[in-house]
Amino acid sequence: xxxxxxxxxLGAVLLAFSAASFxxxxxxxxxxxxxxxxxxxxxDELRCPKCLNTNLSGSDSPISADLxxxxxxxxxxxxxxxxxxxxxxARYGDFILYRPRVMPATYVLWFGPALxxxxxxxxxxxxxxxxxxxxAPAPLSPEEQAALARLSQAVGENSKA
Amino acid sequence: MSRTSLFLPLGLFLLMAFMxxxxxxLNDPHxxxxxxxxxxxxxxxxxxxxxxxxxxxxxxxxxxxxxNVWATWCPTCKAEHAELNRIAARYAVPLVGVNYKDDGxxxxxxxARYGDPYRLSVxxxxxxxxxxxxxxxxxxxFIVDGDxxxxxxxxxxxxxxxxxxxxxxxxxxxxxxxxxxRA
Numbered sequence: 001x002x003x004x005x006x007x008x009x010l011g012a013v014l015l016a017f018s019a020a021s022f023x024x025x026x027x028x029x030x031x032x033x034x035x036x037x038x039x040x041x042x043x044d045e046l047r048c049p050k051c052l053n054t055n056l057s058g059s060d061s062p063i064s065a066d067l068x069x070x071x072x073x074x075x076x077x078x079x080x081x082x083x084x085x086x087x088x089x090a091r092y093g094d095f096i097l098y099r100p101r102v103m104p105a106t107y108v109l110w111f112g113p114a115l116x117x118x119x120x121x122x123x124x125x126x127x128x129x130x131x132x133x134x135x136a137p138a139p140l141s142p143e144e145q146a147a148l149a150r151l152s153q154a155v156g157e158n159s160k161a
Numbered sequence: 162m163s164r165t166s167l168f169l170p171l172g173l174f175l176l177m178a179f180m181x182x183x184x185x186x187l188n189d190p191h192x193x194x195x196x197x198x199x200x201x202x203x204x205x206x207x208x209x210x211x212x213x214x215x216x217x218x219x220x221x222x223x224x225x226x227x228x229n230v231w232a233t234w235c236p237t238c239k240a241e242h243a244e245l246n247r248i249a250a251r252y253a254v255p256l257v258g259v260n261y262k263d264d265g266x267x268x269x270x271x272x273a274r275y276g277d278p279y280r281l282s283v284x285x286x287x288x289x290x291x292x293x294x295x296x297x298x299x300x301x302x303f304i305v306d307g308d309x310x311x312x313x314x315x316x317x318x319x320x321x322x323x324x325x326x327x328x329x330x331x332x333x334x335x336x337x338x339x340x341x342x343r344a
Contacts, residue, residue, distance in 0.1 A: 050297045063288075063298070066291070070292055090200075091294070092196060092295045094196075
């Protein structure tokens with residue numbers, strides 16, 4: 001009987017901690033699986049404005065819960081992804097987007113890596129070309145060709161003898 | 162390898178140093194540029210904290226005012242409350258509170274205990290007005306001009322320095338007579 005009590009206590013303690021380990025456990029009823037998938041994708045890519053580096057789905061803060069509810073309500077009302085992003089963007093600014101918009105201030109962010117990659121590619125290509133040039137033997141001059149012909153003839157005669 | 166290309170690492174180093182310097186100069190990564198600056202104050206239909214009477218955006222407009230988002234669960238709100246009381250007592254600027262995600266009786270008791278600097282407080286129990294205002298942590302303070310356009314936003318406490326250096330000049334630009342404190 002004591003053992004049962006212990007088991008129950010242990011269960012209760014584990015249950016108490018299990019709630020804390022899942023930040024976003026609020027559930028919303030969606031009409032279709034597609035709507036639910038859109039909701040999940042949105043709260044995964046929107047950033048919690050109160051936290052420095054957590055998305056809405058991973059954050060425990062009350063503001064994130066409110067924003068998840070807002071996103072869910074808008075998805076249920078049939079609003080498009082762009083409309084929902086735009087709504088939050090107009091209120092919380094670019095910080096809310098984990099995927100920054102393409103605009104002059106973010107050109108370096110978006111195109112910098114590709115540019116660096118191209119630069120590196122050009123650098124390696126130049127290096128490889130140079131090395132090939134250094135290794136390839138220069139073509140023989142006419143005098144050298146004549147000398148080669150003489151030598152190979154001499155070798156041929158020697159091997160016959 | 163030509164001689165000038167020997168300076169390439171130095172160039173790279175300087176570029177990195179510049180970017181890191183800029184990066185670390187962002188003293189507070191929490192500071193978000195407000196998306197609502199120069200945008201109209203959002204429309205709302207809420208109730209007043211004092212008596213539950215309805216209050217809407219239209220009722221607030223006319224003269225420039227301070228909109229202060231506060232709650233009893235917010236320690237920083239308590240810290241700035243004395244400064245808000247001082248401003249309300251000494252200067253001719255209306256303060257409007259937004260009681261954000263709070264408990265009504267607790268909020269009324271709080272104002273009775275620490276003083277009420279607000280002309281009125283709007284009850285935002287579910288935080289929906291907060292979302293419209295882009296609020297992500299109380300306290301936040303907005304300056305709204307007579308036409309209902311948001312002219313300034315501050316996240317965090319209002320203290321004497323913020324009042325003198327940031328809020329008061331903006332209000333004066335909007336035409337509020339704040340030169341001389343009220344006697």
